[in-house]
Amino acid sequence: MSNEEFNFAAFSANPFYQKLTDRLIELAEVKDGERIVDLACGTGLVTRRIIANLRDARDTVIIGVDHSATALKQAVADLKDVRDTAVMFVHSQVEHVSDAIKDKVDVVFFCNAIHYVPDKGELLDRIAGTIKPGGKLVFNTSFYEGPVDEATRLFFRKWMFKAQRILRREHGLSIQRLEKVESRKQLTVQDYRDLLENHGFKIAKEKVDAVKVPLQGWLDISAFSDFIEGAMPGVPLDKASLALKKAVRETFEEMKISHTTRNWLDVVAVKL
Numbered sequence: 001m002s003n004e005e006f007n008f009a010a011f012s013a014n015p016f017y018q019k020l021t022d023r024l025i026e027l028a029e030v031k032d033g034e035r036i037v038d039l040a041c042g043t044g045l046v047t048r049r050i051i052a053n054l055r056d057a058r059d060t061v062i063i064g065v066d067h068s069a070t071a072l073k074q075a076v077a078d079l080k081d082v083r084d085t086a087v088m089f090v091h092s093q094v095e096h097v098s099d100a101i102k103d104k105v106d107v108v109f110f111c112n113a114i115h116y117v118p119d120k121g122e123l124l125d126r127i128a129g130t131i132k133p134g135g136k137l138v139f140n141t142s143f144y145e146g147p148v149d150e151a152t153r154l155f156f157r158k159w160m161f162k163a164q165r166i167l168r169r170e171h172g173l174s175i176q177r178l179e180k181v182e183s184r185k186q187l188t189v190q191d192y193r194d195l196l197e198n199h200g201f202k203i204a205k206e207k208v209d210a211v212k213v214p215l216q217g218w219l220d221i222s223a224f225s226d227f228i229e230g231a232m233p234g235v236p237l238d239k240a241s242l243a244l245k246k247a248v249r250e251t252f253e254e255m256k257i258s259h260t261t262r263n264w265l266d267v268v269a270v271k272l
Helices: 015-028 045-053 069-078 094-100 120-128 150-171 189-198 215-221 225-231 237-255
Strands: 035-039 061-066 086-091 105-111 131-141 201-214 259-271
Touching (some): 015 045, 015 105, 015 201, 015 259, 045 061, 045 105, 069 086, 120 131, 131 201, 150 237, 201 215, 225 237
Parallel strands (some): 035 061, 035 105, 105 131
Antiparallel strands (some): 131 259, 201 259
16 A cells, blocks of 8 residues: 555544644635735645635635645545635645745645655745745644653553564564654754744744644544554555554553643734
């Protein structure tokens, strides 16, 4: 199976994730009539949520940018019912956004993806080159170095231990101790503050959104290639996904829990 088959779509369709996205959009205070970029738009979930949060979207332009032609094709199909907002999609790596988007925009959303980018400073320079002075960069991430309660730490320890045991027992495989994938190289909140300030932005809003993630959310993220590769490096995606799913079911049952808490860092930064 290819990485395209292990995509983010199922996880992003979870109601808790859509509410999280809505809260970030509300924090951004987008206005009708703005030019907005949805960077790493995937199949268009955030694009649709932006439209839903506008009072009058008739003069608004939203540009979705993603590296996956397959995801963009799905986004076009899923958003074909949108009539009042000009929506277009651009096939491009996120790091090339300033080449892909020629006219300056008011807002760039970059949802749950900044942790995957190796050179975040270069990316911020490219994004800054796309935004009008006084415009906004809006992003969130759940992969950052921040406070985690002990119950959540215990959940992850049990889950990963069980997943590795299942992988060995049922598939005869073990994880490979490779260099950490980019999303596991977690920055602190202060690291993000410094990055933004050093690349032409000033933080306007910053908050931590504590989200209750049910079992289905963890099952769906266990079918996403980037998460799988971070949790079980060097293991074929299909085998690793099966082990993660079985292990998380067992962990929820053993701990007798209905959800775990995951923190997302939400940031709205203004271009100077």
